[in-house]
Amino acid sequence: MESSSPKKNYPIDSASGPKLILYSYWQSSCAWRVRFALNLKGLSYEYRSVNLAKGEQFTPEFEKLNPLMYVPVLVDGDVVISDSYAILLYLEEKYPCKALLPVDPQLKAINLQTASIVSSSIQPLHMLSLSKYMAQKVGPEDQLSWGQSNIEQGFLAIEKLLKDFADRYATGKEVYLADVFLAPQISVATARFSIDMSKFPTLNRVYETCKALPEFQSSSPEKQPDAM
């Protein structure tokens, strides 16, 4: 595993505690969610690359951190968390600066629901290990259309969910957890799966707003130290 510093350093350390360490891979949308959230919260972190293309997630060293052998993994002193959803809820509790969940219970639930749809009903259906398996079993064309139909189904559900709540961001004028999960997923959907976002005008508007944020830009794959 390579170790390097993020290209952009954010000013705030995790209070006076140990430095946060993020195991990440530049192309991972799950790790991107965490990078985006850390930047929004102004938390600096050490970037440790796990090269998924070279299979570094399968090393015994990494398996000790996450027996599922996926990135991201966040290490905060003695605390090791290995799922982006759990990581973000942890960060929200431990580092409440720049809240990523609104106080209003309904808006909070919509943020959690959006994050859950992305992390449970969209991304797992096109992830690397599944894609490799499908490419062998059904071939690249069916693999692509499988990914596309699942992404579109998930986006349609979120488009309907957010219709009455979205403004510049998914649930209003502030960037929250829903945006943190949506923006990287939309980027993957357009770049890797050629999804036409004009079918999802609300999501497209939210994505355009996120793209203008420096915290999103510096968390993007091509800005990471391990980008190729």
Ligand SMILES: N[C@@H](CCC(=O)N[C@@H](CS)C(=O)NCC(=O)O)C(=O)O
């Ligand atoms: N639910 C997990 C999913 C993690 C996940 O699927 N990570 C992908 C990258 S986005 C991965 O490490 N894939 C490695 C593989 O498929 O071998 C999360 O949200 O963190």
